[in-house]
Amino acid sequence: MTAESGTLRRPGRPGIHPHALGRSSTPRTTLALVLGLVVLGLLCLASISIGSRGIGLDTIFSAISGGEVSAADRHAVLGLRVPRTLAAVVVGAALAVAGALMQSLTRNPLAEPGLLGVSAGSAFAVAIAIVGFGITSPLGYIWFALAGAFFATVAVALIGGMSSGKVDPMRMVLAGVALSAVLSGIIGALRIADPRTFGALQVWEAGILAGRGLDVTLTVAPLVLLALIVALPLGKGLNTLALGDELAAALGVSLWKTRVLSILAITILAGGAAAIAGPIAFIGLMVPHAARFFAGADQRWVLLISMIFGPILMLTADILARLIVWPGEMPVGLVSALIGAPVLVLLIRRRKALKL
């Protein structure tokens, strides 16, 4: 899947050399950024306000600024909604940028942490942590989630044939399916061996943001931030990689450096997101496609816009999760799957360039 096949580049701008785009921004990308930030701000407020108990905007502001509000409202805002909103923002940005990196690195429009089994790797490692080591606090299994994500990324890359240089999008997805199947089978057996953990594991596996304390988010957030800082400058290298390995090497881009840094960033982003929220699929698939709609093929802008669009989608899914079965709520991972699966089907139906 090269850029020439029209998959990574919008059909409207054929023939623009992505590396030669020396532009800093276009009206379209600026619009996406500004609009995105405004929407993100509004959604954050909505996420704090909406829930089984609605909270007015004035109450929110006075609770945050330390004004006079009832203890219940203060707890709802500062103790529950703000941590949850923060978690959604961190997870959304992490998943979206991980997805954008994977799609660009593997030249695969279907790549994302959930479909390619990276999240399943995290889930497996967390199951091991819970069942094997008796670790039940999210703070304890963060490192397991990261390690699981790393091994799964490497395994899928090897099975999917990335080492041979020729990447088949379908094969990568199927490698992810195979890996997820094996790991979920083993998790199932572990679960039968120790039914007491059945409940805890099942809730985590569905992907949930409710009840995530600030401590987990704050522990993972610096790692995610670091990975995002590593990821953003990779855009230039990825643009060049899209031209093909030989040309990229000829242009003086270190293939190895770009690849290794990308894989490291993907691991931390996907593993960190899974540690906070459990495996959440499809955010990483949808957001980069939306970002490319505004940014074209330039990975620098795709990564930046994904970083803003990811939290938007995640917050929307999380708010929907609270509204669909109000006053109860659905795990956000299920909402994202219900939104994302139709998008996958649409992508398949629309794109001939997928070379399926």
Place this chain on the structure above:
Amino acid sequence: MTATLRPEPRSSAAPAPRARRRFRRTRRPVRSWLVGLGLCLGIAVLGIIALGLGDYPLNPAEVLTALAGGGGFDSTVVLEWRLPRITAALVFGTALALSGALFQTLTRNPLGSPDIIGFSTGAYTGVLLATVGIGGVTVADGLIGTSVGALIGGLGTALLVYFLAYRDGVQGFRLIVVGIGVTAALHAVNSWILLRAQTETAMGAAIWGAGSLGLTSWSAVLPAIAIVIAVLPLLLISVRPLRQLELGDDVAASHGVRVEPTRLAILGIGVLLTALVTAATGPIAFVALAAPQIARLLARSPGIPLVNSALMGALVLLGSDIIAQQALAQPIPVGMVTVVLGGGYLAALLAYQARKG
């Protein structure tokens, strides 16, 4: 060995058509007979071993005596307690493998199988809706709820995937990826129903969802087997159009096969076979995917051999059930074993193809 991932018209007529064409069937090569014989032998050996395993172990000689009906308590253990389960494994393995063989031949793709297309997850959704329900409203409970739910859920999902993937005909890869998408959505629905359900109900449904051969008595096994066997004549009718479709849609059409209706009908038979097994046991993944391909690799046949696939399916499911019963301290559902084995097989297949380029 044209096990590529790309759907390509298989040149199964590669050995130039010889003068024997009069009889419209080529002679089955010796190798394929040998593989079939070996598989039968393997099934017999594994079957005798399985009949002897359990809390009351028997050696092969005792098993054979008991089978002949001469051993009092031994006979009760073997014939009444263990034989039903092993018969179920053999028949259901056969049905799953045949279903997979039909799917793979139609999609001309080693990955086309009912489990990848989302059938099992859909059947699970049907069962959950019927037995657990939403908001405490259940349609039907027990065996009837499970069977009806699995059939309707599975068939509905198969139809949905087929029509979502339909665009000037159904192309193998689109079918598979649409199946992955639909599976993901249904998986979300399933988790949601399970999370909302009472813990005991959820545990019960989750155990069904893992796929188990736990039907222990003849009275539970025989009806399921009878229905599966009743479907087999349909399969015989479909062999000839199937082989013509295998040559490519255009060739089949020029031979007078009505391509899309025939394809839909054969898919229907495949779905029916899996649905019957799923209703009886819960989803048992990957037997349908792996067995036909392993049989084909062993026999080195150009197309997917139906008889050898069936034998291989029986062998795989029996072997998996033995592992499920014996490998860990407590028995686990056979579906978990096949998921691990089959996922590993799929990974190996992909890695092999990737290396080959």
